[in-house]
Amino acid sequence: MVATTAPSLTEEILRLKKERNAVILAHNYQDKAIQEIADFVGDSLGLAYKAKETEADVIVFCGVHFMAETAKIVNPGKIVVLPDANAGCSLEQSCPGPQLEAFLKANAAKNYYVIAYINCSGHVKALSDCICTSGNADKIVEAAPKDRPILFVPDQNLGSWVMERTGRKMDLWKGACYVHVEFTRDSIQQIKDEYPDAKVVAHPECTYAVRILADEVCSTEKMVGYCRNSPASTFIIVTESGMLHRLEREVPGKKFIPGPTGHCACADCRYMKLNTLQKLHDCLRDLTPRVEMDEELRKRAEKPILRMLELSR
Template sequence: MEERDGSVAQLSDEELIAAIARLKREKNAVILAHYYQYSEIQDLADFIGDSLELSRRAQETAADVIVFCGVHFMAETAKILNPSKRVLIPDVNAGCSLADSAPADEYRRVREELRHQYPNHVAITYINCSAEVKALSDIICTSSNAERIIRSVPEDVPILFAPDRNLGKYLQRKTGRPMILWNGTCIVHQSFSIRRIEEQRAEHPDAELIAHPECEDAVLERADFIGSTSALLRYVTTSPRQTFIVATEPGIIHQMKKAAPSKHFIAALPEQEGCRCSECPYMKLNTL
């Protein structure tokens, strides 16, 4: 990004924040930030939330421009909900490993095959997918509302759930509904190591393990609480425990510390030592 008088790389964080505030006023823009963004982006955002919350905010805003600090599919979703508005994303390379696991051509092929075997099947697709895949789906869900949506489908109707395999398996256990699962995963939630998490629990025996349902079975089976990012944030404010091991992208910890400043939050560790694998490389492409 270039300003008229030179590169923004020469500006301090304070100058960048002031420039962002000025441009926001001039363009009548609103800044939406996902919980996994850098803390400095969360702090200057007008609204912070998970995919569902931010989608709702995008629908409600009176701003002319929506700056979506998240990944590509989120900005696409905001544009779908607000076709007349201009939607910007700070870095167009901010993709998503989960969305990439379900290419539209492959998804279309699988649905065509399933129509022969299960003519009345329903395709429920997690919001972490491309606009093309959304258009090929019957229902779009988030981790916040997926269980309710699955329970609403008649029991004699087969369900294809895509693209997150781990979330799909978790929902099968919660609802008792067998589903056809797409074999996709999130590189962040797939990285957590139950071996290293158990070591963390041994060091902090009073800590609760809280996890996002995109984590693998081994992590979810040992978790004290499982929920979407918003559910995890609400939980830490109400739990009597003072220490939490957080098995999701660590950007959420910034909001947890704000919501419960007296409590202690520990980022769950990935399998590979010395690796920042639990940080989403795509979310972290967005900077001031």
């Protein structure tokens, strides 16, 4: 009798994906194993496009909750699942929907044009005029009405970077990504001194003190193109550690060094790292945890997302 080998976890995931007619979307900050099994790996803007365009019946979103919720907003008829329901986001948490709603009511006379970074809840999106990502924030802000003041939520660091680039004054919500604010001026200067020929590439969610040390400040997607096209051979990457795998895979032959934080050699998002291959397998098998939304809220949240996608083309 010939012994048979049990299918690997990866093989089971691929089988279930086919059986469910599912697509696996993964953010750049996911672990290497998840990135390598995904159908598409990208930043928030790229993933939003893929979620809108997919013909799959099931969207498996390997990222954090607001990303899966965004996919559900633009795909109400599809099943959207994420491997771990507890994969949240400190930026989303920094701007609760009820708090923003109360602020807008209290300041109704200002007639704010609200631009929300995509790292926010569906409730916040529903209160917004347009959504942006780090990859298109300049364009979204420049397209905003000139006769209305802008309220930018929830990331004050991204907002201040956009103000520097566009010259457009905005009121900034006091929110931040807990991962990116852990990079410090001293920690980045120290690694720069250690690798004087390396180019420093930082995400705009970093603080101003870190951004001014960078050779390039850009979204994770634009990091790929910058590193590919630069004549430099070594780069210090100042963002969540998962990005290094994508860079190593798509820009071979160059060296990528994780930017150290004030207390460790690299930066891991505890929420992004909650997702695992086993959880990915289980959510495909069980089609849970599912993202569900109130339809009226979903419709309101969809409008500013579609506005963003149209302006970004």
